[in-house]
Structures are given as structure tokens and as C-alpha cells.
């Protein structure tokens with residue numbers, strides 16, 4: 001008797017259509033979820049380099065700010081942080097735009113950051129009084145680029 005019922009259901013056009021639609025809908029949802037996951041992973045992997053670069057810059061910039069707050073601006077530590085920031089500033093463009101040339105305003109912000117860091121490194125700040133204006137200038141470029149691009 002069960003078999004008869006199944007045959008009846010399959011042969012009944014309306015029910016058959018309903019089932020087909022339900023299966024197609026589920027299949028669509030499944031493919032959509034898998035696709036969204038693939039795209040999401042790709043985007044995350046793509047952003048990882050940019051975020052990583054920024055996070056390490058934040059680490060060194062934060063250490064300068066922290067030393068200023070604590071009024072302990074050791075010249076060697078300052079020089080190290082500035083040098084790390086300067087090296088990372090070369091990574092900004094390839095990290096954020098891995099397969100294209102960034103527009104000119106973005107490149108302008110990047111090179112302004114490099115200029116601010118070069119000037120800072122050249123003055124070799126030995127104390128907090130010397131470091132403060134340099135950190136200020138660097139932080140301002142970070143903020144300005146973020147306002148437009150982050």
C-alpha cells in the first residue's frame with residue numbers, strides 16, 4: 001500500500017512540481033551558502049595583508065604614543081619604532097592594492113607618511129620633546145588617509 005501511495009505522489013503533477021521546486025530551492029540555498037563562504041574567505045585572505053600591515057604599524061605608532069604618555073622616550077626605542085614604521089610604509093600600497101595601482105590621492109597620503117617618517121628619523125629625536133611633534137605629524141597622516149580610505 002505504501003508503494004502505491006509513493007507512485008501516486010510522484011505521478012501527481014502538482015505535488016511533483018512542488019517537490020521539484022522545494023529541492024531546487026534547497027539546492028539554490030546550499031550553492032549560495034557555499035559560494036558566499038568562498039567569496040568571504042577570499043576577501044578575508046585578501047584583506048589580511050592590508051590589515052596585518054596596518055596592525056603592525058599601529059603597534060609601533062602605539063608604542064611611541066605610549067612612551068610619550070609615560071614621558072619615557074628612550075632614543076634607541078624611538079629610532080627602532082620609527083625605522084619599523086618607515087619600512088612598513090613601503091608596504092601600504094601593495095598591501096591595500098595588491099593587483100592595481102592606487103589612485104593618486106592614496107599614493108599621496110602614503111608618500112606623505114614616508115616623508116614625515118624620513119624627517120623624523122633624520123632629526124633622531126633623543127627625548128620626548130623632540131619626539132612629540134614627529135609623532136603628531138605621523139599620526140595626522142594616518143588619520144587623514146583613514147578618513148578617506150578606511
Ligand code: HEC
Nearest residue numbers: 047050051054057058061106109110113141142145149150
Ligand atoms: C595611504 C593610506 C593609509 C595610511 C597613510 C595609513 N593607513 Fe591605516 N588603513 C588604511 C586602509 C585602507 C585601511 C583598511 C584596511 C582593510 O581593512 O583592508 C587601514 C586600516 C588601519 C587599521 C585597522 C586594521 C584592521 O585590523 O582592521 C589600523 C590599526 C591602521 N590602519 C593603522 C594605521 C597607522 C598607525 C598609520 C600611520 C602610521 C596608518 N594606518 C596609515 C590606509 C592607510
